[in-house]
Amino acid sequence: MTDDPIARLGRWRGMLAIGLLYGVLAGIGLLFALVGSNVSPYWPAAGAALALLWRWGPGLWPGLFAGSLAANLVWSHGGLLVSLLIACGSTLGLTTAAALLRRLHCRPELDEPSGPLLLLLVGAGGSAISALIGSLAVVEFGMSGPIELHEVWWTWWTGDTTGVISTTALFAIAWRSGRPDLARWREALLLLLCLVVVCFATILITPASAQGLSPWAFLFFPPLLWAAVRFGPLGTAIAIAMTTAAIAFITASGLGAFADFTDGNRAHLPFQAFTAAAAFTCLVLAAYAASQTRDSAALAESERRYRLVADNARDVVSLHDATGRFTWVSPSVVQILGWRNEDLLGADPRSFLHTDDLDRFPDGQRSTGSEELRFRRPDGSWLWLETAWQNVLGSDGARLGMQMTARDISRRKADAEQLAAAQRGAAFAERMASIGTLAGGVAHEFNNLNAVIMGNVELALRKPGLPEDARRRLEQIREAVDREQGVVEALLAFSRHDRGTGEIVELGRVVTTTLALARRTIRQRRVTLQVELPDRPVYAALPHGALGQILLNLLLNACDAVDRRDDPRVRVILGIDSGWAELRVTDNGVGIDPAISARIFEPFFSTKGEHAGLGGGQPWLHGTGLGLSVCRTLADQMGGSITANCTAGEGTTFTVRVPLSESPVNAAESVPLAAICARVLVVDDEPEIRRLLCEHLTGAGHIAVEASEGAQAIAYLDHEDIDLVMLNWSMPGVDGEGFMRHLELHPERRWPPVVVVSGWAGGGSGIDRWRREIAGELRKPFSRDQVRGTVDRVLCGRALEAGPASSQTGSG
Structure with a gap:
């Protein structure tokens, strides 16, 4: 109205x-x-x-x-x-x-x-x-x-x-x-x-x-x-x-x-x-x-509004004299900074600032400005503040003091640090992925060379009348190749991004191969290592390389924990407890404060380097905060767990528990071997590998046919009867995946079983796509017994599926 x-x-x-x-x-x-x-x-x-x-x-x-x-x-x-x-x-x-x-x-x-x-x-x-x-x-x-x-x-x-x-x-x-x-x-x-x-x-x-x-x-x-x-x-x-x-x-x-x-x-x-x-x-x-009266009411209302803003502001508003000392502080200082007004009035703000920030506190030279400063709370913790100030001038232009507004940006700083850590982690993961791909290729080449060395050593050892000194030297070469093969396998396992389904592994072998990878670091850090393994094999169904990566991370963390100790010691124990395998890694290092022990498995949480707190941690070391987080993720994937028992200043014990599995059954022992003479097509681009495979097959009573690449193998299959194909997966031209795709496109024909021979069949190789169509795998380097066992298992399994009549025909 x-x-x-x-x-x-x-x-x-x-x-x-x-x-x-x-x-x-x-x-x-x-x-x-x-x-x-x-x-x-x-x-x-x-x-x-x-x-x-x-x-x-x-x-x-x-x-x-x-x-x-x-x-x-x-x-x-x-x-x-x-x-x-x-x-x-x-x-x-x-x-x-x-x-x-x-x-x-x-x-x-x-x-x-x-x-x-x-x-x-x-x-x-x-x-x-x-x-x-x-x-x-x-x-x-x-x-x-x-x-x-x-x-x-x-x-x-x-x-x-x-x-x-x-x-x-x-x-x-x-x-x-x-x-x-x-x-x-x-x-x-x-x-x-x-x-x-x-x-x-x-x-x-x-x-x-x-x-x-x-x-x-x-x-x-x-x-x-x-x-x-x-x-x-x-x-x-x-x-x-x-x-x-x-x-x-x-x-x-x-x-x-x-x-x-x-x-x-x-x-x-x-x-x-x-x-x-x-x-x-x-x-x-x-x-x-x-x-x-009107002016007084307006003044009172204005003061009430300003008081309302000051009392309820989420920022700290303060007034300072010409020397910088507090003359007035808004009530929000109690909630944000933790100090009472009477604690700050008359005090110099510099006495509350971090020593690295003192030179950035306003000195009156600039009329306005803003800075990010660290302010000490009553409990000694540091609070990041985004400050903005403006000089207060008198009627004659002289500086009377300044007015400052401070906002808590600790959360923003923490988020920025987490983002930077995530970016570093992503870059690290990308580098690791590149290293994994490179490691796979290197491992493939090494395994090809090892296969040649191992095959020739075995052939030489089987010659009658071999001098004892030559036999001893050849045995040393074979042991060196076996040891190198374990290192290569561990490197391949750690480099995989897609670990695939679990496989039954012997945990003692996982421990020894992982220790071989970490041996150089342990020696450089002058750490005394004690290892206790059970007398009998311990088996568990685990994703490829998962337990090895957990152990490697724990070993590296233990070496960091005992850094600067006079008697650095690390102990690795593998044992069995009520259907579970237990792997314990103990050190006598700095330990972990119980106040933060619950956070050690969080992503990007670390007590090293820039993440080390006041009076604790190891600021002289570098850490990404990802190692233990990865360990927990892998332990969950294995259906197990990882826990930490730590005492500040006395050391830490990490315990990894995984469910046990039955020992793997040797198919060669479970299936009676029949005297089958098969025509085997050997497909490999390395002449020495083809020659070794052919010699092993011929020695086992089979007929070996060679093909240097996938297209030539397909041509053989079109006009000759082949009982088994031993296919190298990584080849120029038509490789193993191209060969399998050709078989898939012609389902009207009855194709022979395929055994993949490869020095690397991990993530990125493409072999997982064809797991159901592949009858078996043979890893390089291989021995004569491994070649014969793999071929006999595949052929006997095919004969049992076909029935007795088929088996008799194959033996003729």
Whole structure:
């Protein structure tokens, strides 16, 4: 709903209201008429009309004209022409004054000290116009009697001005203020009683024979000042209007402090001057008090808002003197920094900063700036703060201090560190993937060479009459090749990304091959290594290389833990406990603080290098925080677990538990070998490998056919009967995968079984795609017995599937 009366009442209703109000107050003013029945020393109608025109707009002037015309016709008994001229003068003067007040942006509330002054000056100017036109009409038509024009104008002007200054405020403020505040109604009644007492006092105390202005008239000032100070502009306007009307009635009755001035045209000047001065003074005082109250309220509200922001800010806001010491700190300091206000006030912030950040604390050389600083909390921990400051300058431009805002960015810093660690881990994983691919290729080449060496050594050892010294040397070569094969297999296992399904492995062999990989590091770190293995083999079904990688990670961690120890020792124990295999790695190193022991398996958590805490860890070492996390992931994949038993300063024991499996069954022993003479197609791009395989097959009673690459092998299969294909997987041209794809595209033919011969069949080789179609695998390097066992298992298994008749045919 709008507050504009014009919108609520309508234009015509506004005109009616101003006309009726003017007519009623004009009748009251004409009760004091001195010049005929038209000129009065007190004209409240002028003040009321000016207030409504000022408040609602000069557009209501027709209502004022009609009200003035009717009042003069009814109350003054003048002629129509005289009444028209007087109405024109009143309308012109008051409308001009209202338009000028609005143009000067003078507030009708009169709550600024300049408001009463503008009202007095503009109202006096408008009254001068009304008085000039009205007095000319009265004198011209002989209604003034013997009184001259200037005397009529003077009385008219002073009367209208008195009405303006004493009445305008009442109607202007009352309409704008709405319902009055009745919270101090008792005090208001007391003020009203005081005014009544003053009025009666001036009547009773002033002697009838008094001449001149009675000093008792000044008794009106205290109540009026009381109203100005305590009740604001509205209360003051009400008190002034009531006092002026009361004094006018008392004086017109020949009583009171102004009774001596009731006769004559200028005799009412003391009454008019007194009421105008009292009204103006009290309105200015009320406006000043109202502006002070308003400014104080605005200041209090502004302070409340700033206090609300400061008290509830999630940042720390502080003020500092010219030396940098705290002079004020927002309450949020307790929650964010952990310090109380009294702990910081007067303190130097530098005493709380990290030593590496002292040179970045603002020294006043820059007017504004921002820095990231570390701030010490009461518990000794460090908090990362993003600070922004600005110098506070005096009126002369001198630096008085600075204002600083600090925000906790510890979480952001931690996230950034984790992101950087993740990026380092991703780069590390990518490098490891590249190393794995490279290792696979290198291992393949090594196994090819080892296969040649191993095959020729075995053939040489089988020759009769071999000298004992030569046999001993050949045995040493075979042992060296076996040891190198174990290292290569461990390297391949650690380099795999896709570990595939589990396979039954002998855990003692996993431990020995892993120790062979770590032997160089253990020797360089001067660590004493103790190994305890069970007397009998221990088997478990594990993903390729999983347990070996766990053991390698634990060995490297143990070497780091005993760094800078006088007697570094690491102990590896493999044992059995109720259907579980237990692998324990114990060191006598720095141990782990129990407060952080629960986090050691978290990704990117480390106690080395930049991750080492205050007074703990090993800051001189480098760690990614990924080793133990990988160990837990691999332990979960194996269906096992990994735990840590640690004591700070005394060492750590890591225990890995995996479920046991039955020992693998040798197929050559479980299936009776039949005397089968088979045609075997040997496919390999290495001539020496083909020759060795052919010699081993021929020695076992088979017929060997050679092919140097996959396309040649496919051509043999098209026109010759082949019982078994021994296929090298990695070859130029049509490799093992291309060969298997050709077989898959022609399912109408009955293809012979395929045994893959390869030095590397791990992740990235593509062999996993064909596991179901492949009848067997033979890893390089191989012995004669391994070749014969693999071929016999595949052929016997195929013969059993085909039935007895097929077996007899194959043996012929």
